[in-house]
Amino acid sequence: MKITEHIKSANKTLFSFEILPPLKGVEIDELWFGIDPLIEFKPSFIDVTYHREDFVLKKRPDGSYDKVSTRKRPGTVAICAALQHKYKIDAVPHLICGGFDKEDTENALIDLHFLGIDNVLALRGDARKADAGFIPEPNGNKNALDLIHQIKNMNAGIYLDEELTNAHITKFCAGAACYPEKHADAPNLESDLKFLKRKVEAGAEFLITQMFFDNQMYFDFVKKCREIGINVPIIPGIKPMTTAKQVYTLPKIFNIQIPVALTNELEKCKNDNEVKQVGTEWAIEQCKELMKNGAPVLHFYTMGKSAQTKAICEKIF
Numbered sequence: 001m002k003i004t005e006h007i008k009s010a011n012k013t014l015f016s017f018e019i020l021p022p023l024k025g026v027e028i029d030e031l032w033f034g035i036d037p038l039i040e041f042k043p044s045f046i047d048v049t050y051h052r053e054d055f056v057l058k059k060r061p062d063g064s065y066d067k068v069s070t071r072k073r074p075g076t077v078a079i080c081a082a083l084q085h086k087y088k089i090d091a092v093p094h095l096i097c098g099g100f101d102k103e104d105t106e107n108a109l110i111d112l113h114f115l116g117i118d119n120v121l122a123l124r125g126d127a128r129k130a131d132a133g134f135i136p137e138p139n140g141n142k143n144a145l146d147l148i149h150q151i152k153n154m155n156a157g158i159y160l161d162e163e164l165t166n167a168h169i170t171k172f173c174a175g176a177a178c179y180p181e182k183h184a185d186a187p188n189l190e191s192d193l194k195f196l197k198r199k200v201e202a203g204a205e206f207l208i209t210q211m212f213f214d215n216q217m218y219f220d221f222v223k224k225c226r227e228i229g230i231n232v233p234i235i236p237g238i239k240p241m242t243t244a245k246q247v248y249t250l251p252k253i254f255n256i257q258i259p260v261a262l263t264n265e266l267e268k269c270k271n272d273n274e275v276k277q278v279g280t281e282w283a284i285e286q287c288k289e290l291m292k293n294g295a296p297v298l299h300f301y302t303m304g305k306s307a308q309t310k311a312i313c314e315k316i317f
């Protein structure tokens with residue numbers, strides 16, 4: 001079922017979870033172990049992130065280094081298929097531009113279609129750590145907008161091979177990412193919103209926000225989107241604070257701010273257990289306010305830590 005249909009047929013705020021594929025070499029049971037405790041909250045969908053290859057340095061016996069390309073968390077498509085089979089819940093694979101040329105993307109979409117996966121989250125993907133900025137593949141999509149165009153073309157039966165006639169019409173519901181505090185590469189929020197509108201005009205049917213800790217950022221963002229004619233559901237992304245060092249790392253990695261009231265509370269914590277407690281309580285209050293204000297779905301970035309997500313959901317479900 002399409003995410004938009006889940007939202008349309010609901011009369012209350014829905015729940016969804018984002019999970020990461022396990023590290024290479026780890027069994028899939030580890031993943032189920034994290035998802036099982038969350039099933040009681042009847043998630044409408046579960047997203048699975050996509051992790052492209054990156055370079056690591058491997059030391060040779062002579063002390064010099066080899067630059068080796070590796071993917072630490074493969075398996076997104078297979079996990080989505082297994083997840084739908086096991087839990088009968090819609091899985092939403094993240095599909096990125098980085099590392100894919102358009103032929104790879106088309107083939108990945110065909111795989112997803114054959115597996116009965118109706119939804120995808122279309123993303124540009126981050127730059128590899130070794131690169132100064134995002135570099136598209138030769139003949140690859142250079143941003144999420146391009147990727148959405150390709151998905152929508154397949155939904156219209158237009159494949160890359162122009163000679164392919166009567167090609168099967170796929171029925172993907174494509175979502176996209178959005179950033180209440182603007183994307184790191186964007187010069188300002190207005191510029192980011194202009195490109196966001198183009199993603200929606202190209203066919204993005206729902207949006208999932210970057211994590212935020214100040215609900216007012218989300219409310220203001222939704223208002224701005226509506227003012228410029230972005231009318232699709234905007235799903236808030238929730239990430240509870242788990243460790244003291246995240247106060248410094250999250251703003252840097254995700255281009256977000258931590259509200260003063262939260263940093264004040266975190267400063268009183270003596271260890272990460274206390275941080276987790278403060279983070280859980282903060283997220284519960286965030287969720288309650290978002291639900292009160294009609295958020296269509298609460299999307300939890302579980303980051304493999306289901307116990308804390310469960311503790312939050314228990315208070316608001």
Ligand code: FAD
Nearest residue numbers: 049050094123124125126143144177183185186192195210
């Ligand atoms: P885009 O929409 O392409 O935008 C990227 C930047 O380019 C923005 O600054 C935008 O304003 C600008 N821009 C857009 N179009 C144009 C244009 N035509 N001309 C000039 N500038 C333009 N990353 C992963 O690698 N794997 C994941 O699984 C993953 N999941 C995510 C899930 C969510 C909900 C979110 C919010 C992010 C996720 N990311 C993931 C991170 C994401 O890939 C990065 O934030 C990436 O840098 C941008 O992706 P995007 O799809 O938002 O890019």
